[in-house]
Amino acid sequence: MAHVKIFDTTLRDGEQSPGVNLNRLEKLEIAKQLERFGVDVMEAGFPASSQGDFESVREIANTVKNVSVTGLARAVKSDIDTAWEALKGGTDPRLHVFLATSPIHMTYKLKKTPEEVIDTAVEMVRYAKTKFSKVEWSAEDASRSDLEFLARIIEKVIDAGATVINLPDTVGYTTPYEYGQMFQYIKQNVPNIEKADLSCHCHDDLGMAVANSIAAVENGATQVEGTINGIGERAGNAALEELAVALKIRQDFYSIETGLVLNEIKRTSDLVSKLTGMHVPRNKAVVGQNAFAHESGIHQDGVLKHAQTYEIITPEMVGVKSNSLVMGKHSGKHAFKDKLKQLGYELSDEKVMEAFTEFKKLTDSKKEVTDDDLFTILTEIQTQTADIKKYVLNGFQVEYANGPQPVATVQLMKPDETEIEGSARGQGAVEALFNTLDTLIEEDVHLTDFNLTSIGRGRDALAQSNVKVTVNGTEFSGRGSSQDVLEAAVKAFLNGVNRGFYYHAPVKAQGASY
Secondary structure: OEEOEEEEOOOOOHHHOOOOOOOHHHHHHHHHHHHHHOOOEEEEEOHHHOHHHHHHHHHHHHHOOOOEEEEEEEOOHHHHHHHHHHHOOOOOOEEEEEEEOOHHHHHHHHOOOHHHHHHHHHHHHHHHHOOOOOEEEEEEOHHHOOHHHHHHHHHHHHHHOOOEEEEEEOOOOOOHHHHHHHHHHHHHHOOOHHHOEEEEEEEOOOOOHHHHHHHHHHOOOOEEEEEHHHOOOOOOEOEHHHHHHHHHHOHHHHOEEOOOOHHHHHHHHHHHHHHHOOOOOOOOOOOOHHHHOOOOHHHHHHHHHOHHHOOOOOHHHHOOOOOOOOEOOOOOHHHHHHHHHHOOOOOOHHHHHHHHHHHHHHHHHOOOEOHHHHHHHHHHHHHOOOOOOOOEEEEEEEEOOOOOOOEEEEEEEOOOOOEEEEEEEOOOHHHHHHHHHHHHOOOOEEEEEEEEEEEOOOOOOEEEEEEEEEEOOEEEEEEEEEOOHHHHHHHHHHHHHHHHHHHOOOOOOOOOOO
16 A cells, blocks of 8 residues: 655645634644544645744644644745744754746746746755755645746755655646646656656546546655635635545455544544534535535435445544433533543533533523533533633623514623623614614724624534624634524624734735735
8 A cells, every 4th residue: 555645734825725724722623633533734824924823833833743743834944943943842854945936936926037046945945954954845726837947946946955755736726637647748858857756736626626637646755735615715725635535445446545633533633624614515526515415316225225425434444433421411521521531621620510510500591501502512611711811701682573674782801801881773683682772883894794603403403603704804703502593693703803902904815825
């Protein structure tokens, strides 16, 4: 079996999805789960893009021990220096530096001649090697680059010390055949190519990211880059869970293996979906709700007789479990702690007590407490930031009696810890609540998206609300959960607003999408 390394860029390229703003604790929680998932390389961020990203990358590098942590850098010395400061405390730090190589990028974006691009790439790789033992160099927009030029620059950056060469399909333009042929060409026309790993990084603008990635592997790529759930800029990246399961199910054809722990797929997908606010479509391959559902009578009959008639992937393979009762109102702290270990959570004693209190509140109103419910509680506890000023919900009510529109009244505690109250009308209860919050919150807030889903099934299921809001002109995502759908909506709105305090309107660095 040939082994292919997995390079996860959920925390860098994935976080560049519009409206996604992960805080430090959320990034750390995803990083720890990616380590459990078994990725080989984790791109923790773009350290030079903001102070927040720098601190997150540094904390992840210092925490995660079984994964090589990398950070992105432009072909600029200051970016490389900043990345080193963030990563130097890691177990196996590496750098990922990129420079565009396609005619359109060199002419209109870089405004450099091909020779100037070669000189810059060589100089920056050579400089990076004075700090990092492992340097990955990416030819941004490789799939639209001249192959002869691409081979020439790759040979020179390998001589300068590059240990990984990445050939990205930056804009999702290529096809599996073309992409595979590009890897073949590089293997045949770069004399020193055996000194470096070949990596692929595909975007999904034409819906071919996973197929293109597999084509690259068939033609010599030894590393695949992608994200969980395929999130990322525009249409996103190659979905790592799809790639991993495809290689496993068709191992008879590809004879390729990865080091991924496949039964961690569902948990990893759920965590990324929850923290980014990017819902997984029901019909999404491998992790969608319908992936193991059978509506047709013929299909149901076949599956009951023999699962493989219509089910090539077992739910257990990817970690899908039934929503059976896991804890009850009489469960004590010891049983609760044991359950936390089973779910893979490591909480301080203080946070265990906080989670246990929330669990007990839930058992007072919900008969069946499932793994999904506990996952929601624990994720919120683990990722909440207590060290920033914020708006806090003290209470609310909605009245329908007077007039054609409902009236919402909300009580809040402001960031300066003064209590305020206000009322407003709306076409419905949710709009009335959001209108009231608009009158109470001092920041300039505009709601751009609102989503409501259930966690689990039944009339007592938890509601999960996700919103996107602009706070003083910068977009943030927010989330909230509760058995009361209105409370979930209010919590999500406030969560989005409070993120503005945490981030202080960061600007994502330009030119970071390759």
